[in-house]
Amino acid sequence: MGLQIARDLIARGQDVTVAESAPTFGGLTSAWQLGDTVWDRFYHVTLLSDSVLRDLLTELNLEQEIEWVETKTGFYSDGKLLSMSNTMEFLRFPPLSMIERLRLGGTIFLASKIRDFRGMEKLTVEKWLRRWSGNGAFEKVWLPLLKAKLGDAYKETSAAFIWAHTQRMYKARRSGAKKEMFGYVPGGYARILDTWVTKLKEAGARMLTDHPVIKISPQDPASTSTSSGRLLVDFGSDRVESFDNVVNTIASPLIAGQCDELTDDEKAKLRAIKYLGVVCASMLLRKPISPYYVTNITDTWVPLTAVIEMSTIVNSETQLGGNHLVYLPKYMTDDHEGLREPDEDYKERCLSTLEKMYGHFSRDNVLDFKVARAKYVAALSTLNYSTKLPPIVTSVPGFYALNSAHILEGNLNVNETLLLGQNKMADEVWPDFLARV
Numbered sequence: 454m455g456l457q458i459a460r461d462l463i464a465r466g467q468d469v470t471v472a473e474s475a476p477t478f479g480g481l482t483s484a485w486q487l488g489d490t491v492w493d494r495f496y497h498v499t500l501l502s503d504s505v506l507r508d509l510l511t512e513l514n515l516e517q518e519i520e521w522v523e524t525k526t527g528f529y530s531d532g533k534l535l536s537m538s539n540t541m542e543f544l545r546f547p548p549l550s551m552i553e554r555l556r557l558g559g560t561i562f563l564a565s566k567i568r569d570f571r572g573m574e575k576l577t578v579e580k581w582l583r584r585w586s587g588n589g590a591f592e593k594v595w596l597p598l599l600k601a602k603l604g605d606a607y608k609e610t611s612a613a614f615i616w617a618h619t620q621r622m623y624k625a626r627r628s629g630a631k632k633e634m635f636g637y638v639p640g641g642y643a644r645i646l647d648t649w650v651t652k653l654k655e656a657g658a659r660m661l662t663d664h665p666v667i668k669i670s671p672q673d674p675a676s677t678s679t680s681s682g683r684l685l686v687d688f689g690s691d692r693v694e695s696f697d698n699v700v701n702t703i704a705s706p707l708i709a710g711q712c713d714e715l716t717d718d719e720k721a722k723l724r725a726i727k728y729l730g731v732v733c734a735s736m737l738l739r740k741p742i743s744p745y746y747v748t749n750i751t752d753t754w755v756p757l758t759a760v761i762e763m764s765t766i767v768n769s770e771t772q773l774g775g776n777h778l779v780y781l782p783k784y785m786t787d788d789h790e791g792l793r794e795p796d797e798d799y800k801e802r803c804l805s806t807l808e809k810m811y812g813h814f815s816r817d818n819v820l821d822f823k824v825a826r827a828k829y830v831a832a833l834s835t836l837n838y839s840t841k842l843p844p845i846v847t848s849v850p851g852f853y854a855l856n857s858a859h860i861l862e863g864n865l866n867v868n869e870t871l872l873l874g875q876n877k878m879a880d881e882v883w884p885d886f887l888a889r890v
């Protein structure tokens with residue numbers, strides 16, 4: 454989001470500084486080293502329908518390099534690994550009766566046809582799914598999947614959650630592809646980010662890493678929304694600079710703690726946004742474990758949200774040194790103690806789980822294993838979420854709070870993040886800039 458805002462403001466003729474607290478840019482899309490391989494810390498794929506991201510990649514001269522791969526989906530259910538990659542396999546899905554299968558399929562179709570999510574925001578996801586899929590399909594499929602993805606937070610999540618996921622799936626289909634195709638840029642996000650940051654620097658942006666923003670305050674606290682007072686940004690270690698405007702793109706609860714001059718109502722709204730966090734292991738293997746990109750899990754004893762076999766998409770020979778890459782994510786709410794579980798404990802739980810799930814899996818197959826975690830990944834779409842959002846144009850002149858929590862018509866992904874940045878900049882932030890100069 455921060456890089457997208459920088460790109461937009463440069464195109465509008467502004468002088469831009471990007472301040473990133475980490476040693477590298479990229480946030481959740483940043484990479485790390487696993488064995489001899491550098492790849493994303495969290496799994497990322499691009500869909501054919503990700504048009505805003507693909508436009509950016511065209512600008513960066515990388516779009517034509519995207520490798521598009523047809524993917525398969527698996528289900529781990531009742532101790533068995535099943536393929537669920539097409540309609541026929543879906544219609545044979547053993548845990549469900551024929552009526553339950555039809556109701557499940559009908560529910561997904563219905564969610565794909567609904568155009569406005571606002572009606573769905575008013576109901577819990579459980580109520581909506583029980584209504585359309587029936588109790589049988591809900592208990593056997595939806596509930597374990599919701600628990601795997603959201604933990605107990607599924608109880609306060611609205612039906613807009615299912616709507617957003619279904620829309621992304623169907624958008625990919627509507628883009629003309631008959632099969633589900635996922636893509637990646639050779640070199641992964643590390644290469645995209647390198648190219649993008651270089652381009653932003655060439656365009657004149659000042660790109661600062663290791664610059665955590667600690668506090669933002671008006672230089673003249675008496676300035677009003679129509680005057681153009683400057684903002685002081687404190688980067689810690691006695692580094693303070695002043696700017697005309699600040700667009701803050703970090704997680705909402707953190708923004709609340711950075712600017713004392715926000716109103717109590719603004720701070721309360723920012724703090725009220727609950728996030729899903731994730732603990733996600735990356736595992737480099739000598740041999741693959743399955744043919745599926747995603748294996749969804751309905752057996753509740755498995756302590757993972759899913760198994761993501763990235764090397765069913767990413768070319769093992771050219772990108773991964775002939776090895777295989779598997780991610781083992783577990784999502785949980787931002788206050789969950791599991792986010793602090795020591796790496797060694799998470800590793801042991803992952804490996805012993807895989808030994809039970811896959812008869813052929815052996816620890817000797819593992820070349821490297823690392824655990825990444827993030828507290829603030831995706832804002833939880835609670836009941837009537839869209840009515841509770843904090844303002845983007847805040848009461849502090851020149852201070853804007855724009856992050857992925859404002860995504861309403863999709864689930865969290867890079868394309869939605871870029872699109873949101875583009876739209877909110879044009880509709881809200883830029884008009885306010887202009888009104889103040």
Ligand SMILES: Cc1cc2nc3c(=O)[nH]c(=O)nc-3n(C[C@H](O)[C@H](O)[C@H](O)COP(=O)(O)OP(=O)(O)OC[C@H]3O[C@@H](n4cnc5c(N)ncnc54)[C@H](O)[C@@H]3O)c2cc1C
Pocket residue numbers: 454455472473474475478479480481482495496497498499664665666667702703704707731733782827829830856857865866867868870
């Ligand atoms: C497990 C997982 C799987 C995903 N899979 C996909 C996928 O397949 N496809 C897809 O398109 N998207 C995927 N995503 C989503 C994608 O990563 C996000 O949409 C995107 O990274 C959001 O970017 P952002 O800028 O909003 O937030 P972030 O990436 O969180 O960026 C926030 C930045 O702010 C910095 N920061 C925080 N505090 C401060 C401070 N005080 N001062 C300065 N800087 C600060 C952080 O270091 C970070 O760089 C996935 C995400 C996860 C976690």
